[in-house]
Amino acid sequence: MHVLRKPYLLYLGDAVLKTDCKTAFGLRDWCRGDVLGEWSHPQGRVTLGLPRMSPQEAAAGGAGSIVIGVAPTGGQLPEHWQDDLEAALEAGLDVVSGLHTRLAAFARLRAAAERRGVRLIDVRHPTREFPVASGRKRSGKRVLTVGTDCALGKKYTALALTRALETLGEAATFRATGQTGILIAGSGIAMDALVADFVAGAAEMLSPDNQPDHWDVIEGQGSLFHPAYAAVTLGLLHGSQPDAIVLCHDPTRRTIEEYPDYPIPALAVAIDAYLRAGRLTNKAIRCVGISINSSELAETEWQAYRIGLERELTLPVCDPLRGGVALLAGALRDL
């Protein structure tokens, strides 16, 4: 399990395009209170609108880590980025990365981290071996976001649901299972990087025993309907032992992304498949509602779609970005 030192300084390199800085914008939006400021190379053209501060200034202000919030081309770290990151290490900050390439592959960074006694943290790579799942029922309550496909709002829904539960006065913790989620939460386990035999065991460890009324809101991964990634999805489902699932869906998607021969299932079919699989480790599992990514729908389309779906499934239907997920949080509270 990764545990990061907050607050963060966000690093933007010499990015010119905002789309290359998705991670940084996500952190600004989802954990603004944990971000002191931004830093970039003089040639950089992107800003998050946050206070600009050097690693030294950030460290003096209490920062624990500099987070690489920009995706470099080809996964390599340009020399001048390494200059900046080395300066951050020298200032006493951990360097945190969600890139494929491990930070320790860069000898300068490795040496500087050792010299200063600070850490190079690759949230995409597991830190340790995990135990085989025990299957033992844990105390506390759990909800897992699941999907008809990848990349349609499972992380976003889980984050929104955590906030909505807190707004209702419920105790809730977001549990991150992917790199961006880990950066936002400050801890978590990247499930897709684990050896298959240990995914369920890692999921058990990610959401340990808790107070009876506490909700772990677990970020889902992949989809049971994805021909490549369903294994991760199933291991996470079994290890999470969720009491509830929220199904995430994008109504404009007809087939699994990049798999045109694989149709997106009907929502009732998807709910049934997740509940059947989830019952192995939690007999009481139920679906409390649907989270829709409706960004492609006009307002009237969305309202018609939402009302039709609620009637069809007799479940609340929300878009976290369009009216929020209070209905889903209420359904969880009332469970």
Add this chain to the structure above:
Amino acid sequence: MHVLRKPYLLYLGDAVLKTDCKTAFGLRDWCRGDVLGEWSHPQGRVTLGLPRMSPQEAAAGGAGSIVIGVAPTGGQLPEHWQDDLEAALEAGLDVVSGLHTRLAAFARLRAAAERRGVRLIDVRHPTREFPVASGRKRSGKRVLTVGTDCALGKKYTALALTRALETLGEAATFRATGQTGILIAGSGIAMDALVADFVAGAAEMLSPDNQPDHWDVIEGQGSLFHPAYAAVTLGLLHGSQPDAIVLCHDPTRRTIEEYPDYPIPALAVAIDAYLRAGRLTNKAIRCVGISINSSELAETEWQAYRIGLERELTLPVCDPLRGGVALLAGALRDL
């Protein structure tokens, strides 16, 4: 994918108990034609009843590899075993191991292998990165053995089925997914050692496009009903895209081994779950029969059980060790 050099010399170390030499006995029984002989330390007390020959004699007789057929205590290789294995490397043999500990962790062996240009092969560990599954339908036919639990005959059934298909004149290849299977087949991929995102992709690679009438008989892993290992099972099922499954079962087992809170499902429930999951990548998947590990049943019990089950499921029911699997092979041929 591991590809081993046959024939083998089987190494028994200084084993005193036959049960410590399960791997060697399995290889003797399942690929006798690929085994030249056995070798052990002078203190060893176990024999396979094969010609005893030194690594030098085996190499002169055409052997390609010495296979560690015995499990050492704690996974470490005693110094005197290393003496024997170093001699085998010097004689020009590859050393093949299914142990957790990597052979390359022993500096003497690493140095000897480099010096002689031969290989240290750990079949439990992946040799390479695998691609993400494509989901593309492949030519040729495939059958996968699946189970109500782990360790109840999936490998044995797949091996027996391969032979039975060949006896019927069908072209068939056993595809190994675990360490012992890989040693028997001389090639394969240890699925449980892979990063979860790549299990389905590795399974696709393991059984590539083939002649339309050719059967790949794929060794199953784990169980969809196992709270820790179902992820591997599902990835292997999706990537294998089997046209047929054979369900393996031990009627004396009431709960998942070592998981007393997890009941073994009814066979009809298990078949249904595997077919539902398998349809994602092969709409035509069907169950052709049941393979029973009936070793705990007396002959009359077995016959009564078999007849009752055939009537209940309207599927052929076999025990590979009690009458063979010709019925299952026939069902595959007639598919």
